[in-house]
Amino acid sequence: MDQQPTLSERQQWLEEFEAAARRPLAQRVKYAFIKTYKPVLDDAEFRAFDTMADYRAWCEANLPEWLGYGR
Amino acid sequence: MAAAFDYRQAEEIRDVFARFGIRYLFIGKSGAILLGFPDTTQDADLFADKSPENCSALIAALRDLGFTLTDEQASEILRGKDFVQLKTGPFDLDLIFAPDGIERFDDAWQRRVEVEHFPVCHPDDIIASKEAANRAKDRESLPRLRAFRDYWKKRR
Numbered sequence: 001m002d003q004q005p006t007l008s009e010r011q012q013w014l015e016e017f018e019a020a021a022r023r024p025l026a027q028r029v030k031y032a033f034i035k036t037y038k039p040v041l042d043d044a045e046f047r048a049f050d051t052m053a054d055y056r057a058w059c060e061a062n063l064p065e066w067l068g069y070g071r
Numbered sequence: 072m073a074a075a076f077d078y079r080q081a082e083e084i085r086d087v088f089a090r091f092g093i094r095y096l097f098i099g100k101s102g103a104i105l106l107g108f109p110d111t112t113q114d115a116d117l118f119a120d121k122s123p124e125n126c127s128a129l130i131a132a133l134r135d136l137g138f139t140l141t142d143e144q145a146s147e148i149l150r151g152k153d154f155v156q157l158k159t160g161p162f163d164l165d166l167i168f169a170p171d172g173i174e175r176f177d178d179a180w181q182r183r184v185e186v187e188h189f190p191v192c193h194p195d196d197i198i199a200s201k202e203a204a205n206r207a208k209d210r211e212s213l214p215r216l217r218a219f220r221d222y223w224k225k226r227r
Contacts, residue, residue, distance in 0.1 A: 003214065004214070005214050005215070005218065010218060013215055013218050013219070013222075014218070014222060016109050017107070017108075017109065017218075017219055017222045017223075019109070020107050020108070020109035021107055021226070025078070025105070025186065025187055026078040028104060028105075028107065028109070029076075029077065029078040029081055029104065029105070030077065030078055031111075032104040032109070032110065032111055032112060033075045033076040033077065033101075033104075033111070033112060033113070033115075034075055034111050034112075034113060035073070035074060035075035035076075035113060036113065038113070041156075042158065044156075044158070045157075045158045045159045046140075046144050046155075046156065046157060046158070046159055047155070047156040048144070048147040048148070048152040048154070048155045048156075049152060049153060049154045049155075050152055050153060051153045051154075051169070052153045052154055052167075052169055052170070052171055054153075054154075055153065055154040056204070056206075059206075065207075067208075068206060068207040068208030068211065069206050069207070069208065070206060070207055071205055071206055071207070
Protein backbone atom coordinates (compact mmCIF):
# COMPACT_ATOMS: atom_id res chain seq x y z
CA MET A 1 0.00 0.00 0.00
CA ASP A 2 1.37 3.41 -0.96
CA GLN A 3 1.76 5.96 1.77
CA GLN A 4 -0.76 8.78 1.43
CA PRO A 5 0.79 12.24 0.99
CA THR A 6 0.12 14.90 3.58
CA LEU A 7 -1.71 18.08 2.68
CA SER A 8 1.54 20.00 2.86
CA GLU A 9 3.27 17.53 0.53
CA ARG A 10 0.43 17.84 -1.95
CA GLN A 11 0.68 21.62 -1.83
CA GLN A 12 4.43 21.49 -2.42
CA TRP A 13 3.97 19.09 -5.35
CA LEU A 14 1.37 21.40 -6.86
CA GLU A 15 3.81 24.29 -6.70
CA GLU A 16 6.45 22.13 -8.37
CA PHE A 17 4.02 21.13 -11.13
CA GLU A 18 3.11 24.77 -11.71
CA ALA A 19 6.77 25.79 -11.85
CA ALA A 20 7.56 22.96 -14.31
CA ALA A 21 4.64 23.97 -16.52
CA ARG A 22 6.20 27.40 -16.93
CA ARG A 23 9.46 25.94 -18.28
CA PRO A 24 9.93 25.04 -21.94
CA LEU A 25 10.11 21.34 -22.75
CA ALA A 26 13.80 21.43 -23.69
CA GLN A 27 14.65 22.88 -20.28
CA ARG A 28 12.50 20.32 -18.46
CA VAL A 29 14.30 17.51 -20.26
CA LYS A 30 17.70 19.06 -19.61
CA TYR A 31 17.22 18.98 -15.87
CA ALA A 32 15.35 15.68 -15.71
CA PHE A 33 17.83 13.23 -17.18
CA ILE A 34 20.84 12.38 -15.06
CA LYS A 35 23.44 9.68 -15.33
CA THR A 36 24.94 7.72 -12.47
CA TYR A 37 26.49 4.28 -12.58
CA LYS A 38 24.08 1.51 -11.64
CA PRO A 39 25.98 -1.59 -10.58
CA VAL A 40 25.28 -4.77 -12.56
CA LEU A 41 22.59 -3.07 -14.64
CA ASP A 42 25.16 -0.92 -16.45
CA ASP A 43 27.71 -3.69 -16.82
CA ALA A 44 26.36 -5.17 -20.06
CA GLU A 45 25.76 -3.43 -23.37
CA PHE A 46 22.80 -5.53 -24.40
CA ARG A 47 20.23 -7.66 -22.62
CA ALA A 48 17.02 -9.13 -23.96
CA PHE A 49 14.30 -10.96 -22.07
CA ASP A 50 11.55 -13.12 -23.53
CA THR A 51 8.99 -11.88 -21.04
CA MET A 52 8.63 -9.05 -18.54
CA ALA A 53 8.37 -11.73 -15.84
CA ASP A 54 11.83 -12.98 -16.88
CA TYR A 55 13.17 -9.43 -16.70
CA ARG A 56 11.64 -8.79 -13.27
CA ALA A 57 12.99 -12.11 -11.97
CA TRP A 58 16.47 -11.27 -13.31
CA CYS A 59 16.36 -7.86 -11.61
CA GLU A 60 15.36 -9.39 -8.29
CA ALA A 61 18.05 -12.05 -8.49
CA ASN A 62 20.92 -9.90 -9.71
CA LEU A 63 20.54 -6.24 -8.78
CA PRO A 64 21.37 -4.71 -5.42
CA GLU A 65 18.19 -4.16 -3.42
CA TRP A 66 18.90 -0.45 -2.94
CA LEU A 67 18.45 0.18 -6.67
CA GLY A 68 14.74 -0.36 -6.10
CA TYR A 69 14.05 -2.85 -8.88
CA GLY A 70 12.81 -5.50 -6.46
CA ARG A 71 9.20 -5.99 -5.50
CA MET B 72 28.74 4.50 -19.98
CA ALA B 73 26.84 6.92 -22.23
CA ALA B 74 26.28 10.50 -21.09
CA ALA B 75 22.89 11.59 -19.78
CA PHE B 76 20.07 11.65 -22.28
CA ASP B 77 19.38 15.16 -23.57
CA TYR B 78 16.70 17.01 -25.48
CA ARG B 79 18.60 16.92 -28.79
CA GLN B 80 18.70 13.12 -28.54
CA ALA B 81 14.98 13.02 -27.78
CA GLU B 82 14.44 15.06 -30.93
CA GLU B 83 16.64 12.66 -32.89
CA ILE B 84 14.56 9.69 -31.73
CA ARG B 85 11.38 11.52 -32.67
CA ASP B 86 12.63 12.59 -36.09
CA VAL B 87 14.42 9.36 -37.08
CA PHE B 88 11.59 7.15 -35.84
CA ALA B 89 9.10 9.28 -37.78
CA ARG B 90 11.21 8.90 -40.92
CA PHE B 91 11.28 5.12 -40.49
CA GLY B 92 7.57 4.99 -39.61
CA ILE B 93 8.10 3.44 -36.17
CA ARG B 94 5.09 2.99 -33.91
CA TYR B 95 6.30 3.73 -30.39
CA LEU B 96 5.49 5.73 -27.30
CA PHE B 97 7.57 7.27 -24.56
CA ILE B 98 6.60 5.48 -21.36
CA GLY B 99 7.68 5.39 -17.73
CA LYS B 100 9.18 8.37 -16.01
CA SER B 101 10.72 9.63 -19.27
CA GLY B 102 7.21 9.80 -20.73
CA ALA B 103 5.89 11.55 -17.64
CA ILE B 104 8.71 14.11 -17.86
CA LEU B 105 7.74 14.93 -21.44
CA LEU B 106 4.20 15.52 -20.15
CA GLY B 107 5.56 17.99 -17.59
CA PHE B 108 6.26 15.82 -14.54
CA PRO B 109 9.15 17.45 -12.65
CA ASP B 110 11.40 14.60 -11.58
CA THR B 111 14.65 12.91 -12.54
CA THR B 112 15.39 9.67 -14.37
CA GLN B 113 18.33 7.99 -16.04
CA ASP B 114 17.14 6.36 -19.24
CA ALA B 115 14.59 6.82 -21.96
CA ASP B 116 11.95 4.09 -21.99
CA LEU B 117 10.17 3.39 -25.24
CA PHE B 118 7.09 1.18 -25.66
CA ALA B 119 7.21 -0.14 -29.22
CA ASP B 120 4.70 -2.08 -31.26
CA LYS B 121 5.89 -5.69 -31.41
CA SER B 122 4.79 -6.40 -34.99
CA PRO B 123 7.55 -7.87 -37.21
CA GLU B 124 7.33 -4.92 -39.61
CA ASN B 125 7.73 -2.42 -36.80
CA CYS B 126 10.60 -4.34 -35.19
CA SER B 127 12.38 -4.59 -38.53
CA ALA B 128 12.06 -0.84 -39.10
CA LEU B 129 13.07 -0.23 -35.49
CA ILE B 130 16.37 -2.02 -36.01
CA ALA B 131 17.13 0.13 -39.04
CA ALA B 132 16.17 3.28 -37.16
CA LEU B 133 18.33 2.38 -34.16
CA ARG B 134 21.32 1.82 -36.43
CA ASP B 135 20.63 5.16 -38.08
CA LEU B 136 20.69 6.78 -34.63
CA GLY B 137 24.14 5.31 -34.02
CA PHE B 138 23.35 2.15 -32.09
CA THR B 139 25.66 -0.75 -32.84
CA LEU B 140 23.64 -3.93 -33.13
CA THR B 141 25.13 -7.26 -34.06
CA ASP B 142 23.06 -9.50 -36.30
CA GLU B 143 22.37 -11.70 -33.29
CA GLN B 144 21.14 -8.75 -31.23
CA ALA B 145 18.99 -7.55 -34.12
CA SER B 146 17.48 -11.01 -34.47
CA GLU B 147 16.64 -11.01 -30.74
CA ILE B 148 14.61 -7.82 -31.28
CA LEU B 149 12.98 -9.34 -34.36
CA ARG B 150 12.09 -12.52 -32.48
CA GLY B 151 9.76 -10.50 -30.28
CA LYS B 152 11.37 -10.17 -26.88
CA ASP B 153 9.31 -8.33 -24.28
CA PHE B 154 12.19 -6.22 -22.95
CA VAL B 155 15.49 -5.10 -24.47
CA GLN B 156 18.13 -3.01 -22.71
CA LEU B 157 20.45 -1.17 -25.09
CA LYS B 158 23.70 0.48 -24.10
CA THR B 159 25.42 0.26 -27.47
CA GLY B 160 24.65 3.71 -28.75
CA PRO B 161 24.92 7.43 -28.05
CA PHE B 162 22.50 7.10 -25.12
CA ASP B 163 20.94 4.29 -23.10
CA LEU B 164 17.57 3.02 -24.16
CA ASP B 165 15.09 0.52 -22.74
CA LEU B 166 12.78 -0.98 -25.34
CA ILE B 167 9.61 -2.39 -23.83
CA PHE B 168 7.30 -4.42 -26.03
CA ALA B 169 4.84 -5.65 -23.40
CA PRO B 170 4.80 -3.34 -20.40
CA ASP B 171 3.08 -4.60 -17.28
CA GLY B 172 -0.43 -3.21 -16.90
CA ILE B 173 -1.09 -2.40 -20.57
CA GLU B 174 -2.90 -5.06 -22.59
CA ARG B 175 -2.14 -4.06 -26.17
CA PHE B 176 -0.01 -1.47 -27.94
CA ASP B 177 -3.00 -0.36 -30.01
CA ASP B 178 -4.92 0.54 -26.84
CA ALA B 179 -2.09 2.73 -25.58
CA TRP B 180 -1.65 4.21 -29.06
CA GLN B 181 -5.30 5.27 -29.14
CA ARG B 182 -4.89 7.01 -25.78
CA ARG B 183 -1.50 8.60 -26.56
CA VAL B 184 -0.68 12.25 -25.96
CA GLU B 185 1.41 14.28 -28.41
CA VAL B 186 3.82 16.75 -26.83
CA GLU B 187 5.65 18.81 -29.46
CA HIS B 188 5.25 15.81 -31.78
CA PHE B 189 6.65 13.38 -29.20
CA PRO B 190 4.25 10.43 -28.86
CA VAL B 191 3.76 9.77 -25.16
CA CYS B 192 1.69 7.25 -23.23
CA HIS B 193 -1.32 8.73 -21.47
CA PRO B 194 -0.52 9.34 -17.79
CA ASP B 195 -3.18 6.75 -16.85
CA ASP B 196 -1.17 4.15 -18.80
CA ILE B 197 2.14 5.25 -17.27
CA ILE B 198 0.57 4.88 -13.83
CA ALA B 199 -1.05 1.54 -14.72
CA SER B 200 2.29 0.12 -15.83
CA LYS B 201 4.02 1.30 -12.67
CA GLU B 202 1.22 -0.06 -10.47
CA ALA B 203 1.47 -3.43 -12.21
CA ALA B 204 5.28 -3.51 -12.07
CA ASN B 205 5.04 -2.70 -8.34
CA ARG B 206 8.78 -2.37 -7.78
CA ALA B 207 10.05 -0.50 -4.75
CA LYS B 208 11.03 2.46 -6.93
CA ASP B 209 7.57 2.50 -8.53
CA ARG B 210 5.80 2.45 -5.17
CA GLU B 211 7.95 5.36 -4.07
CA SER B 212 7.13 7.51 -7.10
CA LEU B 213 3.45 6.64 -7.55
CA PRO B 214 1.80 9.04 -5.05
CA ARG B 215 3.49 12.08 -6.65
CA LEU B 216 2.87 10.75 -10.14
CA ARG B 217 -0.85 10.29 -9.38
CA ALA B 218 -0.99 13.85 -8.05
CA PHE B 219 0.66 15.03 -11.28
CA ARG B 220 -1.86 13.07 -13.37
CA ASP B 221 -4.73 14.81 -11.56
CA TYR B 222 -3.07 18.20 -12.07
CA TRP B 223 -2.37 17.44 -15.75
CA LYS B 224 -6.00 16.44 -16.38
CA LYS B 225 -7.30 19.65 -14.79
CA ARG B 226 -5.02 21.78 -16.96
CA ARG B 227 -6.10 20.19 -20.25
